[in-house]
Amino acid sequence: MSSNNGLKIFTTPFNSGNPITVLVLGICSALAVTVKLQPAFVMAISVTVVTGFSNLIISFLRNTIPNSIRIIVQLLVIATLVILVNEVLKAYVYDVSKQLSVYVGLIITNCILMGRLEAFALGNRPIPSFVDGIANGMGYGIILIIVAFFRELLGSGTLFGIRIIPESWYVANGGFYLDNGLIILPPMALIMLGCIIWIHRSVNQDLQEK
Amino acid sequence: MRLREIIEKIKPAFSKGGKLGMFSSTFEAFESFIFVPNTVAKNKGSHIHDSIDLKRTMSIVIMALMPALIFGMWNTGYQHFLSVGEEVSFIDTFFYGFVKVLPLIIVSYVTGLAIEFASAQIRGHEVNEGYLVTGMIIPLIMPVDVPLWILALSVIFAVVIGKEIFGGTGMNIWNPALLSRAFVFFAYPSKISGDKIWIAGLENAQNAADGFSGATPLSYAAANEIDKLPDTLDMFIGIIPGSIGETSTIAILLGASILIFTGIASWKIMVSTVAGALFTGLLVNMLGGSPYLEMPAWQHLIMGGFAFGAVFMATDPVTSAQTETGKWLYGFLIGVVVIIIRLFNPGFPEGMMMAILLMNTFAPLIDHCVVQSNIKKRMKRKLIL
Secondary structure, three states, rough: OOOOHHHHHHHHHOOOOOOOOOOOOOOHHHHHHHHHHHHHHHHHHHHHHHHHHHHHHHHEEEEEEEEHHHHHHHHHHHHHHHHHHHHHHEEEEHHHHHHHHHHHHHHOOOOOHHHHHHHHHOOHHHHHHHHHHHHHHHHHHHHHHHHHHHHHHHHOOOOEEEEEOOOHHHHEOOOOOOOOHHHHHHHHHHHHHHHHHHHHHHOOOOHHHO | HHHHEEEEEHHHOOOOOOOOOHHHHHHHHHHHHHHOOOOOOOOOOOOOOOOOOOHHHHHHHHHHHHHHHHHHHHHHHHHHHHHHHOOOOOOHHHHHHHHHHHOOOOOOOOHHHHHHHHHHHHOOOOOOOHHHHHHHHHHHEEEEEEEEHHHHHHHHHHHHHHHHHOOOOOOOOOHHHHHHHHHHHHHHHHOOOOOOOOOOOOEEEEEOOOOOOOOOOHHHHHHHOOHHOHHHHHHHHHHHHHOOOOOHHHHHHHHHHHHHHHOOOOHHHHHHHHHHHHHHHHHHHHHHOOOOHOOOOOOOHHOHHHHHHHHHHOOOOOOOOOOOOHHHHHHHHHHHHHHHHHHHHHOOOOOHHHHHHHHHHHHHHHHHHHHHHHHHHHHHHHHHH
């Protein structure tokens, strides 16, 4: 693997191969866990860990897995990793783990994982596969964090739980400001994703369909 | 002719390659706002020409909105002075409402037109006239005390997300004015629902008259307090709390007659919306069960935003059904859904906004079904022969 190629594997998921804005995978969790920055951040790290290591493991096993049962082997690997991640979250960040509730478990069904395993890990050597997995997890995570940034700032007036918009601005305290209730709801997260895709495609015009 | 001469003089600078070429669509918008454009369709095929174009259409709708606007201004003042228990002259009443309503209209137009002009420049399109009507309707369907920054945000949302991303005027799926109201409704519910916000100055008033309630007829009805409803004549004339332009059925009917007489809005949609509401209302009357369910069906027509929605928003030529049969079905279903939401959904006392937005979504499907059934019918006829 030339270093140029390795760099390309790493950078593609941030731009022309972004899992959310270009491949449109993993939308469900992107809408569900982005109300606040903290759970979004934890979710991004969890998914990055799972994509990275599942890619690595499957790539090691790629020549020994019989083709007819490869999906089930992939699921087994992913499920094991997700359970591990879930246990770690419960042990160290219990509050966030409770907020994320089922969505950690649902990483198993996140299309990005199976997509990368099928498209990359089954046909490439372990190290590039690991890089691809980590990069895709981070490409997913960065969109999550952008969406969560705006949703928490406009919907709750805080960032990572720290108050950004002063209390004295609020109507209840004699000010003029109100939190936007719509941005807390999933439809607005979908609209925001749409706007990110819009901006992404105006910047990177190769992505526009003719 | 002096204006014409000035325009001709500065025209070269604004045309392609001129010094201010980047503003060509802005220039074009103002020129055709003042004079009818002198361009003619190319001599290809046959054209049926009519003196009406998009700008004249919009102007007529604005004229049709005037009775509701002027009555709304007076009613804003009247309700305010009623709430504080003062008696003032007609002029003072109207002037108070005028001062309250004017900022809403200005904010709505400035924000919306700024986006329209900017997006026309970016895309190199002509400026669309569609916002002229939307910008007038938006203040009319808001409570008078809505904060101006919320109004501006809702206009931005409606124009950008509701219209420009679909390609501008004529391409939108949902009525932009209703979308802006829906935005406020979900984003800042405390500013557009409840009993306190429909009357200017009531929300943080210390001087409200004793026992005065700002509840709208619909909120009484939704609470099953039918005996507290205002007089039928008051509701028909519009001397009730509510959004600025929606209260007066008689002013709206005046606007409706202008629209129908000039043929700009479809009378079929208006009639079928009323028919749908009456049909569902009578059905529910027969079933009965609570005072609200037994309230005469026709009273729904003069409460809340029903009349305004049926006349000015259901008939939006872009978002309504296009086929003639489709229009009947589309309007009828709006009427049905309004009454269902009003009577059976405890969360929303008013259903007009939701009903129209819902049927906007289904309008293309209705058209598709009508067209397909027509094709099928004709195919069958062909086989028999």
